[in-house]
Amino acid sequence: MFVLSILLLIAAIILFFVGRSRGEGGWKLGAALSALGGVLAGVFACVHVVSAYEVGVPATFGKVGTPLTSGVHFRSPFTDVTSFSTRPVDLNLNDKDVVEVRSSQGGVLYADVTVKWAVVPAKAVELYRLAGSAEAVQERLVLPDSREIVRNVFAKHTSEEGYASAREQIGSEIATLVRERLASRGIDVTAVNLRNVRPSDTLQDQIDKKIQQEQATQRATEAARTAEAEAERRRIEAEGIARANRILERSLSDQVLYNQCLEAYQQAARANPVYAVPCGTGSGGTPVIVDGTGN
Template structure:
């Protein structure tokens, strides 16, 4: 813009000199318009507008100045201003940018991660010196550091912890380390979301085989437990029967048997005309009941 101002000013001088030796006023009018345009271009060259939620870093002849805030700012026409947004920026590491990691056992996993980061306005000059632009900040600082930390954290956990049991813990550890690494550089990491962890095909096959083996082991243990319980039940039942027989054998005296014989006679006599040899009178001492209805 400043170069345009100089060109317009030169054009105004030329038009004025050419028009001075002529009677027509068109040259003078053109010279005046050029001069006005040159002044306006010079003014615009000294004004820079920093948009809302942005911070500007001025550079004059290679010297970096203090950061300038949003609004209309006056600067030297020889000053270039590089703007950095202070709004959170989403860095999505999935799809073709998915992070390939290895567990402590060597299993390959694929981690989908979204990192939300923003430039700290007070450290915009430091970021400019480290990277040079907002895009370079992400490509040179946020992406490589985040990938390194994600790989290092997963390398401390087993494959099962990585894709299942410890995902929340791993996500929190990654977030804390990324914030700790990038904050001193002027980058505020507001959120780290471990969206998904997927095992590789080879690791998935190993997981499936392990699950099958565990299920087979559980079935064998359950079968053994059931067989042991059944054997214990039968032992207890046999011991009970043996104990009952032992008690019964001790309680069957001659008087008890004689009494049971009489009870049997009474029950039989109620239904049929019978007579009986007195209980216990035969040679073996066994009661004899005779039915008179049979020959």
């Protein structure tokens, strides 16, 4: 715009002198219009409008100035203004951009992460010096830093912790580190979401084999526990029987057995006339006879 202004002013001067030499009013009118156009172009070249939700960083001959907030600003025609959007931006690390990480055991995992970030207006100058443009902020700062932190955090945990037991803790740790890293560079991270973690095919096979081995071990342990309990039950039962036999052995005598035998045959004699009792003999060697009366 400034170059156009210079060209229009030069054209106005040429038209003015040509018109004066020829004495024709048309040339002078053209000179006046060219001069007006040059002045307007010069004015527009010195005016810069910063849109809402943007911040501008002016640079004049390599010297960076104070950030420009939203509104109309007058500047030198030799000043270039680089605009940075202050709206939140989502960086989605999924699909082809998914982060490939390794656990402390060497297993490969794939993590889907979303980083929501925005430019801090007061630190736009630092971002301009680091990235150079709004488009480069995400590619040069947010993306590589986020990937590095995600990989470093997962490397401190096992595979099982990465996709299951410590997933929430890992997500919180990633969010904290990303915020701290990017805040010093003029980027405000409002949210970091660890949306999904899945193992690689090789790691999934290893996980399935481990689960099968654990299940087999549990079945074997349960079988051993059952056998041990059954053996203990039989031991206790055998000890009880042996103890009862010892008690019974101490309590029985020949006379007790003789009397019990007689009682049994006395009961049988009630249904039959006479029994010769094979329980022994009487005191004189005479066989014991039990008649129908039970005597």
